[in-house]
Amino acid sequence: MAGIAGITLRPPTPVQTVLCAAGALTIAVADRAAVYGRIGPMNGELWLRACKLFVLLMMLCLLGEMLITRQTVLSVGALDGIARREPRDRKIVPAGVAAVVRWWRHSPAVLHVATLTILMTLCWLPYMLWLFPGMIWYDTGDQIAQFYGHAAMGQPAGVVSSHHPVFDTMVFGWAAKVGELWFGGYQSGLTVLILAQAVLMCVVLSSAVVYVRRAGAPTGTAIAVFLFFALFPGLPMFFMSLVKDSVHAVVFMPWLLMYIEACRSRLSVLRSVPFAAGFIVFGVLSSLTTATGFYITALSMLGLLLVGLCSRRGGMAGLRCFAGGAAVIVIVIVQLLFPMAARTVLNVHKEDPNQILVVPMQMTARYVVDHADDVTAEERGVIDALNNVPVERMPEVYNPFIADNVLHLSLKDPSYIRQYIQVWFAQGARHPQSYVNGFVALESGWFSLWRTSSYDMAPTSLQRLDELAPGAIPNQILMLGENAISPSFAEVMKYRANLDGQRVVNRLWHVVSTIPVLRLLTYTAVWSFVLPLFLLFCALRSRRSGNFGPMLMAAAPLIWSLLSLLPNAISIPLKPTASRYILWALYVVPVYVALLRADSIAGSGLRDAR
Numbered sequence: 001m002a003g004i005a006g007i008t009l010r011p012p013t014p015v016q017t018v019l020c021a022a023g024a025l026t027i028a029v030a031d032r033a034a035v036y037g038r039i040g041p042m043n044g045e046l047w048l049r050a051c052k053l054f055v056l057l058m059m060l061c062l063l064g065e066m067l068i069t070r071q072t073v074l075s076v077g078a079l080d081g082i083a084r085r086e087p088r089d090r091k092i093v094p095a096g097v098a099a100v101v102r103w104w105r106h107s108p109a110v111l112h113v114a115t116l117t118i119l120m121t122l123c124w125l126p127y128m129l130w131l132f133p134g135m136i137w138y139d140t141g142d143q144i145a146q147f148y149g150h151a152a153m154g155q156p157a158g159v160v161s162s163h164h165p166v167f168d169t170m171v172f173g174w175a176a177k178v179g180e181l182w183f184g185g186y187q188s189g190l191t192v193l194i195l196a197q198a199v200l201m202c203v204v205l206s207s208a209v210v211y212v213r214r215a216g217a218p219t220g221t222a223i224a225v226f227l228f229f230a231l232f233p234g235l236p237m238f239f240m241s242l243v244k245d246s247v248h249a250v251v252f253m254p255w256l257l258m259y260i261e262a263c264r265s266r267l268s269v270l271r272s273v274p275f276a277a278g279f280i281v282f283g284v285l286s287s288l289t290t291a292t293g294f295y296i297t298a299l300s301m302l303g304l305l306l307v308g309l310c311s312r313r314g315g316m317a318g319l320r321c322f323a324g325g326a327a328v329i330v331i332v333i334v335q336l337l338f339p340m341a342a343r344t345v346l347n348v349h350k351e352d353p354n355q356i357l358v359v360p361m362q363m364t365a366r367y368v369v370d371h372a373d374d375v376t377a378e379e380r381g382v383i384d385a386l387n388n389v390p391v392e393r394m395p396e397v398y399n400p401f402i403a404d405n406v407l408h409l410s411l412k413d414p415s416y417i418r419q420y421i422q423v424w425f426a427q428g429a430r431h432p433q434s435y436v437n438g439f440v441a442l443e444s445g446w447f448s449l450w451r452t453s454s455y456d457m458a459p460t461s462l463q464r465l466d467e468l469a470p471g472a473i474p475n476q477i478l479m480l481g482e483n484a485i486s487p488s489f490a491e492v493m494k495y496r497a498n499l500d501g502q503r504v505v506n507r508l509w510h511v512v513s514t515i516p517v518l519r520l521l522t523y524t525a526v527w528s529f530v531l532p533l534f535l536l537f538c539a540l541r542s543r544r545s546g547n548f549g550p551m552l553m554a555a556a557p558l559i560w561s562l563l564s565l566l567p568n569a570i571s572i573p574l575k576p577t578a579s580r581y582i583l584w585a586l587y588v589v590p591v592y593v594a595l596l597r598a599d600s601i602a603g604s605g606l607r608d609a610r
Contacts (some may be wrong), residue, residue, distance in 0.1 A: 004268070008066065008069075008070075009062060009063070009066050010062070010065070010066070010541075012058065012061075013541065015540050016061070016537055016540055016541065017058070017193055019059060019533065019536065019537055019540065020054055020057045020058045020533075020537070021054050022187060023053075023057055023493050023529070023530075023533045024050050024051070024052075024053035024054035024056075024057050024226075025050045025053075025054075026447050026529070027050075027053050027447055027448065027449060027525065027529070028046055028047075028049045028050035028053055029440065029447075030048075030440070030443075030444040030445075030446075030447035030448035030525070031049070031207070031448045031449055031450045032046060033437070033440045033441045033444035033448070034398075034401075034441075034444035034445060034450060034451040034452060034475060034572055035450055035451065035452050035465070035468075035469050035472045036438045036462070036465050036466065037400035037437070037441045037452075037460075037462050037465045038400075038440075038462065039436065039437060040433075040437075040439065044600050048247055057530075057533075058175045060534070061308075061534055061537045061538075063531075064534055064537075065534075065537065065538050065541065066284075068538055068593075068596055068597050068600050069538075069598075069600040071538075076114075079283055088533060089247075090401035095142065107213065109210050112206075112210045112213075113203065113206050113210050114206075116205045116206035116209055116210065117199075117202050117206040119203060119226075119230065120202040120206055120226070120229060120230045121198075121199060121202045123230040123231060123265075124202060124236040124239075126519050127194065127233070127234070127236035127505060128198060128240060128280050129284075129501065130242075130497060130498065130501030130504050130505050131240040131501055131502065131505060132191070132238070132240075132498055132501070132503070132572070133187060133188075133190075133194070133237075133496060133498070134190065134191050134194030134195070134240055134241065134242060134478065135193035135194075135240060135241035135242070135481075135482065135484075135497070135502070136190070136241065136242050136484070136485070136489075136495055137241060137242065137243040137480065137484050137577055137580075138484040138485070138486045138577055139164055139244065139486075139577075140172055140241060140242050140243050140244070140489075140490055141484075141485055141486040141488065141489025141490075142164070142486045142489060143164050143168060143169040143172050143173070143244075144172050144357075144489060144492070144493075145174055145486070145488040145489045145491070145492045146159070146167075146169060146177070146488075147160065147169055147170070147172065147173025148176075149171065149345075150488055150490035150491065151488065152486070152489075153488070154409050154410060155349055158347055159348075159349045160346045160347060160348050160349065161348075161349050161351060161409075161414050161517075162348055162349060162350055163351050163409060164244060165244055165288060165289055165290060165291060165306075165336075166339075166342045166346065166348055167288035167289060167338065167342075168247055168288075168289055168290075170243040170342070170344075170345070170346070171192070171193070171247065171421060172193075172242065175190050175191055175192070175193040176189050177188040177189065178192075178302075179191075185245075186493060186497060187493075187495060190242060191493050193242065194239075194242050197242070197246060197247065197250055198236065198237055198239045198240055200250050201235075201239045201246075201250055201253075203248075204250060204253045204254060205229040205235075205253070205587060206226075206229075207254070207257065208225070208229075208253060208257060208587070208591050209222050209225050209226045209229065210222075211257050211261075211591075212225060212581060212591060212594035212595055212598060215264070215594075215595055215598045216595045216598035216599070216601055217516060217595065217597050217598040217601075218597065218601065221480060221594050221597045221598075222594065225479075225590050225591070225594050229341065229587065229590070232521065232586065233505070233509055233512055234477065234479055234506055234509070234522070234583065235587065236493055237480075237481060237505060237509065238479070238580075238583050238586075239480050241480060243251060243577075243580060244289060244290055245290060245580045245581075245583065245584065247289050247427075248286065248289035248290045248293050249584060249587065251282055251285035251286050251289060251585070252282075252286045252289070252293060252297075253587060253588075254278070254282045255279065255282035255283050255285075255286045255297065256541065256557055256588065256591070257591075258275065258278060258279045258282065258553050258589075259275060259279070259300060259301070259304075259554075259557060260595065261552050262304060262307075262323070263304070263307060263550060263554040264550075264554060266307060266308045266316070267307050267308065267316070267319035267320065267322075267323055268319065270319055270322055270323060270326075271319070271605075273310060276322070276326065276532055276539060279326060280326050280329055280330060283297050283301060283330040283335050284327070284329075284330050287330055287334040288334055290340060291355070291415055292561075292564040294334055294335075295560065295564065296560040296561055296564060297330060297557075298327060298330060298331050298334075298436075299340065299556070299560050300556040300557045300560060301323065301326060301327035303553060303556050304320065304323035304324070304327070304553075305320050305323060305324045305609075306553065307319075307320065307323070307550075307553060308320070308372075310593075314559060317395070326504045344494070350379060351409075351410070352410055352411045352414045353411075353414060353417065354407060354409065354410055356412075356566065356567070357411070357417070358403045358407055358567060358568075358569045359403065359566070359567055360408050360424055361387060361403065361407040362403040362406055362407070362438055362439075362442050362569075363424075363428075363434070363438040363439055363442075364406075364427065364438075365389075365394040365395075365397075365398045365406045365422060365438070366385065366396075366398070366400070366428050366434050366435070366437055366438025366439070367428075367431060367434040367435065367471075368394040368395060368398075369394065369395045369398050369415045369462075370431065370433075370434040370437075371431050371434060372391075372395060372432075374430065374476065374607070375391055375427075375433065376582045376592050379423045379426070380417055380426065382416055382419045382420055383420065383423065385412065385416045386404075386411055386412060386413060386414070386416035386419075386420045387407060387411060387412055388407075388410065389405075389406055389407065394406060396562045397459050398458060398459060398460075399456075399457065399458065399459055399460045400438070400441035400442065400460065400462070400465070401441060401442065401444075401445070401452070401460075401570065401571070401572045401574060402457055402569060402570045403442060403569035403570070403575055404444075404457070404569050404570070405457075405458075405459060407569075408569075429517055430551075439573070442569075442570075442571065443565075443566055443571050444510065444571060444572065445475060445524055445525075445570070445571030445572035446525065446528040446529060446565050446566075446571050446575065446582075446593070447477055447525050447526055447528070447529045448475045448524075448525055448572075449474065449523060450472045450473070450475055450582060451472065451473060451474070451475040451572050452465055452469070452472060452473075452572070453468050453471040453472060453473050454468055454572065454574070455574050455575070457575060474523065475523060475524050475572065476513055476519070476522045476523055476573075476583065477522050477524055477526060477527075477573065477579045477583070478573040478575070478576040478578070478579045479509050479564060479576060479579065480576040480577060480579075480580075480605070481502050481505045481506035481509060481576075482497065482502045482506070483495055483497050484576070484577060496534075509532055524571075524573070524579070524582055527582055527586065527589060528565060528582050528585060529586075529587035529595070530561065531589050532558065532562055532589070533537045533591065535555070535558075535589075535592055535596060538596055538600075539551050539552070539555075539596075540572050542599075547599065551599070555592060557588075558588060558589070558592055561584060561588065565567065565581060565582070567575045568581050569583070
């Protein structure tokens with residue numbers, strides 16, 4: 001065969017078909033819940049929409065798979081044919097250009113990273129200027145206020161809450177202190193931290209581009225990933241603001257790349273002492289910077305014990321033991337050593353386990369809304385003893401799309417948790433449809449393409465949602481383009497803002513959110529559901545080839561990150577800060593798509609021309 005290999009559209013397997021059908025039904029149900037606050041009725045309109053979504057999903061997945069798996073190499077016969085051509089038939093490439101290309105291909109990776117970092121920083125520079133001196137988020141202000149000894153988040157003066165990571169509180173507070181001592185004001189210190197964060201993220205994202213290229217992704221794929229990182233407005237907007245999630249990204253991405261490399265090398269890379277040390281250090285930092293980061297990192301690292309479990313290759317048992325030991329080191333440092341050290345510096349108040357009850361208590365509130373007369377006196381007593389919001393007030397404060405109105409920051413008496421669990425199961429057994437509606441409405445934002453037009457975080461009745469339903473709007477990411485100053489932070493210090501620049505950035509994000517096709521990148525569900533579903537769709541094709549297991553293992557951080565969305569108190573962005581829960585996908589998912597492309601080329605036994 002001569003010439004460039006053709007592009008083949010393969011029919012879906014039965015498993016892929018079921019996956020697309022389940023995905024389409026999930027989106028259809030989520031759309032209903034995100035608009036009406038309930039999934040019913042399961043009428044013809046819903047099933048018709050599910051069928052349309054199934055056709056669309058199947059077409060997009062098949063086309064995407066075709067592009068991912070296409071062969072981009074010339075066959076041996078074609079190469080022979082080119083070699084036999086007369087010089088006049090060959091494409092003439094200037095000698096200087098060819099020399100530069102050869103030099104670039106054989107230059108060290110650090111030079112590639114440095115070059116891409118400079119280019120990406122230049123692309124982000126307008127946002128840095130518009131948003132200078134950087135934006136601050138609501139939670140960050142509370143953390144800084146507590147570091148300075150002021151009352152915040154329901155805690156008295158001098159107490160630091162562990163509701164937000166104490167490590168981040170210390171970083172933010174110390175940055176402000178350094179600004180006061182060295183730069184003439186606390187905000188100067190925070191600005192230096194924000195600028196350093198943005199530049200470091202350019203380094204990290206450039207490293208990710210170089211990594212996927214060296215892993216086998218074609219040049220075109222690497223360029224596409226770079227262009228997205230450099231030009232998509234959401235990324236520089238996010239990293240020119242200060243919040244725990246932005247700090248987390250700077251340390252999580254290096255750890256993620258190292259984790260993926262550990263899986264792809266079947267742990268052999270852990271024989272390198274610098275690599276292993278860096279893997280542990282970044283694992284610790286990833287775990288300290290967000291609460292979910294600890295579970296994502298620790299569970300993924302523990303999963304490395306399964307790598308090469310059936311392999312007979314020598315040394316695998318030792319490598320698995322080392323990987324398990326690294327996970328234990330991270331867990332011990334994060335859960336034992338750091339909390340002990342932090343308490344010697346700050347008066348840290350350990351939070352009760354209210355976060356694990358956010359979703360269950362929201363489902364209880366929905367039960368009370370639907371069946372207030374069915375709550376027994378004993379059940380009422382347990383719920384009222386556990387939660388600060390009593391049963392009688394739940395219908396008054398309930399909002400289907402945010403749980404903060406029902407449970408926020410603390411429990412009234414955590415000793416009633418065990419009794420509450422029994423009550424929770426008993427009520428769910430009596431009226432499971434209320435639990436289903438409560439859960440799906442709260443989580444609908446991760447799966448829906450449409451949402452209610454209401455941005456009200458106040459109590460919202462189902463009747464009110466019915467009235468608003470005709471005005472449903474696309475479920476898009478809301479980027480924070482201005483400062484969100486908490487009352488406690490406002491009392492402590494004033495924060496200067498570039499209002500004109502913020503208005504420019506907000507207008508730019510609005511334009512991106514309205515441009516046909518391009519606006520799809522601003523849909524929450526594209527990142528939290530559709531693209532992960534596409535990755536699974538492609539992986540299922542290779543499950544018989546033996547690649548599915550290793551691919552699944554490498555994707556463990558992505559899987560845990562997606563699952564970590566579910567315990568959150570909000571999914572539909574009623575406020576801009578709510579979208580921060582999904583912004584990690586903007587820099588993680590493209591890496592996995594590029595690696596999928598690299599694996600498809602490696603699986604074909606072909607390499608792209610270098």
